[in-house]
Amino acid sequence: MNIGETIAIEFNDFSKNYTKDMIGCVPHYLSLISSFTKHFPDNFKPTSILDLGCGNGNVTAQLIPCFPKAKFTLVDASADMINLCRSQFKNYDVVYANTYFKNFLFKEGSYDLIVAGFSLHHCDENEKQALFKNIYISLKKGGMFSCSDLMISKTNPNHALLLHQWKEFVNNNFPDEKKWTWLMEHYEAFDKPTDYTNQIVWLKNAGFNLIQIPFRKAYWMYLQTVK
Numbered sequence: 001m002n003i004g005e006t007i008a009i010e011f012n013d014f015s016k017n018y019t020k021d022m023i024g025c026v027p028h029y030l031s032l033i034s035s036f037t038k039h040f041p042d043n044f045k046p047t048s049i050l051d052l053g054c055g056n057g058n059v060t061a062q063l064i065p066c067f068p069k070a071k072f073t074l075v076d077a078s079a080d081m082i083n084l085c086r087s088q089f090k091n092y093d094v095v096y097a098n099t100y101f102k103n104f105l106f107k108e109g110s111y112d113l114i115v116a117g118f119s120l121h122h123c124d125e126n127e128k129q130a131l132f133k134n135i136y137i138s139l140k141k142g143g144m145f146s147c148s149d150l151m152i153s154k155t156n157p158n159h160a161l162l163l164h165q166w167k168e169f170v171n172n173n174f175p176d177e178k179k180w181t182w183l184m185e186h187y188e189a190f191d192k193p194t195d196y197t198n199q200i201v202w203l204k205n206a207g208f209n210l211i212q213i214p215f216r217k218a219y220w221m222y223l224q225t226v227k
């Protein structure tokens with residue numbers, strides 16, 4: 001697979017074997033995706049849910065069986081990813097926004113739950129901080145924000161070890177090394193992971209108080225917080 005010119009083009013391409021590639025390329029992917037439904041507060045029954053960077057719908061597909069009557073809003077820059085969701089979720093109340101996060105209108109007090117699976121590492125530090133503010137504003141009081149992602153910056157002293165272990169994992173699943181080569185080109189071109197410690201500070205700056213990390217393996221983390 002060649003590297004796309006933009007995130008949207010890159011993920012149009014990536015959409016073709018997306019779930020298989022993610023399972024083989026992202027350590028703990030399935031645990032990190034299933035975390036989205038495992039750690040809700042008691043009596044949490046969201047009726048409006050926003051999925052930021054929905055991709056082919058793997059996070060929403062976890063949520064729908066729990067909240068089949070909820071209204072879902074799915075945002076993604078990639079038209080092909082959005083189309084995969086359209087065909088998968090046609091029997092549910094789902095609206096789509098094929099746009100970049102920076103162009104999405106975050107309406108105040110609109111959502112009970114906002115989720116982001118492996119999408120925020122595509123945003124740089126300024127975008128992430130702006131996004132956290134918009135997420136806080138557009139949650140209802142008592143609403144929850146949760147995300148799964150790689151949460152280590154490329155300048156963190158532990159990043160080299162992380163890369164070493166990640167390479168072993170990928171080459172074990174795709175022994176000819178081509179997948180790892182492609183993945184590192186993608187990582188270089190599009191991925192801007194941030195240390196979880198910085199993200200916690202930015203979430204607090206946005207207004208959140210208690211930030212929890214219920215699932216963590218090295219820097220592969222599921223984080224959640226309530227407004």
Ligand SMILES: C[S@@+](CC[C@H](N)C(=O)[O-])C[C@H]1O[C@@H](n2cnc3c(N)ncnc32)[C@H](O)[C@@H]1O
Pocket residue numbers: 007008011022033052053054055056057058059075076077078081099100101102116117118119122123
């Ligand atoms: C790695 S996929 C994650 C998909 C799914 N949420 C999951 O957990 O498997 C990242 C998705 O986020 C989308 N994305 C990345 N950055 C984006 C941005 N700034 N605005 C909108 N969509 C974005 C990509 O198009 C892609 O579909």
